Amino acid sequence: MRIRWRSRQSYLLMFRNCLLRGPTKIILCVRFCRYHAYIGLSMLLMVLLWWNIGEVNDCGARSVVNTVCDDYFIKDAAGNLCTALCERQEFKSWVCDKFENGIKSFRHGSLVTKVSADYEVSWPRGSLQEGLSTKTFMLEVERFLKTELGLSNTDSFLSGLLKDADVNSDDKLNLGEAQNLWRLIHQPFFLVFSLFQDLSVFPSINGTCGGLSMWNHGPYLELGAGPLFDLSGLSWTLGLFSNNSYRWMLPAWSKRAKVMVGLLEVVSEFYDRSEGQFHLCNIDGLTLFHTKTFELALTESSLPLSGAQVSHALRNVSCRSWRDCTLTAQCQTQCDYRSRRCTAQLVKPTLTHACGLMKDYLLFDAPRFIRPSLGRLLRRCARLTWSAPDLDLQHSLLVQELRDILWGHIQHLTR
Numbered sequence: 518m519r520i521r522w523r524s525r526q527s528y529l530l531m532f533r534n535c536l537l538r539g540p541t542k543i544i545l546c547v548r549f550c551r552y553h554a555y556i557g558l559s560m561l562l563m564v565l566l567w568w569n570i571g572e573v574n575d576c577g578a579r580s581v582v583n584t585v586c587d588d589y590f591i592k593d594a595a596g597n598l599c600t601a602l603c604e605r606q607e608f609k610s611w612v613c614d615k616f617e618n619g620i621k622s623f624r625h626g627s628l629v630t631k632v633s634a635d636y637e638v639s640w641p642r643g644s645l646q647e648g649l650s651t652k653t654f655m656l657e658v659e660r661f662l663k664t665e666l667g668l669s670n671t672d673s674f675l676s677g678l679l680k681d682a683d684v685n686s687d688d689k690l691n692l693g694e695a696q697n698l699w700r701l702i703h704q705p706f707f708l709v710f711s712l713f714q715d716l717s718v719f720p721s722i723n724g725t726c727g728g729l730s731m732w733n734h735g736p737y738l739e740l741g742a743g744p745l746f747d748l749s750g751l752s753w754t755l756g757l758f759s760n761n762s763y764r765w766m767l768p769a770w771s772k773r774a775k776v777m778v779g780l781l782e783v784v785s786e787f788y789d790r791s792e793g794q795f796h797l798c799n800i801d802g803l804t805l806f807h808t809k810t811f812e813l814a815l816t817e818s819s820l821p822l823s824g825a826q827v828s829h830a831l832r833n834v835s836c837r838s839w840r841d842c843t844l845t846a847q848c849q850t851q852c853d854y855r856s857r858r859c860t861a862q863l864v865k866p867t868l869t870h871a872c873g874l875m876k877d878y879l880l881f882d883a884p885r886f887i888r889p890s891l892g893r894l895l896r897r898c899a900r901l902t903w904s905a906p907d908l909d910l911q912h913s914l915l916v917q918e919l920r921d922i923l924w925g926h927i928q929h930l931t932r
């Protein structure tokens with residue numbers, strides 16, 4: 518009887534403990550599930566909100582397209598993209614890309630469409646009128662290009678613009694075609710992108726319609742493409758361990774060297790351009806991109822400027838030293854101490870700033886057997902100025918020697 522009583526007593530004790538602890542455990546379980554459910558629900562709502570904003574906010578793309586198409590149907594606008602855009606309506610869904618410097622950008626897949634916020638751009642003597650001869654119009658376009666870009670040779674560029682604008686291929690421009698071209702050339706990015714369509718580092722044009730232009734940004738949006746690096750580091754937590762934490766996520770040295778070879782080729786091309794010299798006034802690890810195959814890619818953020826554009830931007834600036842004549846960190850001009858005005862003469866060529874970028878991007882972990890030579894070349898490059906008497910020769914030699922040393926090692930690794 519005593520043994521049974523003890524067994525019964527122990528069962529009662531276990532039952533009581535279960536009754537006491539069970540609700541507590543259930544409550545803890547419910548709290549745990551509710552907490553994580555809140556987190557999951559919050560994340561889901563954030564994703565849906567982000568998706569909704571991306572779909573709804575189209576920078577007014579539909580309104581812009583409707584305006585352009587209205588002009589197209591009354592023959593006040595034209596372009597090789599108008600049929601697909603307005604008649605077949607192939608592009609219906611738009612996602613806002615950005616709106617800056619008076620240019621609206623919206624995306625349709627890998628295609629980026631750009632249009633000026635100021636859609637109506639006036640003709641010098643009022644709006645364009647039917648009956649204006651193609652020759653008179655193109656003379657005005659040529660005058661505008663020389664004033665805006667300071668091009669010494671506009672023949673090939675003008676013929677290319679005329680060919681693209683002439684949708685009917687009749688060697689004449691009607692009112693819609695002329696207005697399309699006139700609106701486009703007043704967008705600085707269009708001028709530069711069009712002028713350098715022979716260079717693969719710029720987006721390729723897909724078509725135009727009534728001042729609206731569409732560009733193929735596919736290589737920039739592919740997985741593996743992106744900016745070169747961020748000198749500010751990935752995050753403040755990584756910054757606690759190193760001031761150079763950006764280096765931890767960089768690709769292999771040979772891939773980075775390939776990007777820099779592309780930069781050297783572009784700098785050389787801009788320096789020796791037949792239309793006139795161009796300068797990269799805003800290059801750093803965030804404005805220069807690479808594709809997934811590590812080819813250099815330039816965007817609006819790193820658009821080159823002609824010498825005339827730099828001069829126009831600083832022509833009314835008074836100065837006491839060249840530091841007062843600063844358009845950007847990479848585009849500073851000399852100060853004329855007699856007139857106290859900024860000149861059009863840059864202090865340093867683009868190559869000098871490209872070498873500074875290479876130092877941050879390549880030199881720190883360059884292979885041991887080329888690091889001393891590469892370091893000497895970069896130091897020589899840093900001392901290069903526009904006032905050097907033999908600048909053309911030094912510029913050409915530096916580009917060639919840097920390219921040789923980088924390509925030599927890349928080919929050595931790929932054997």
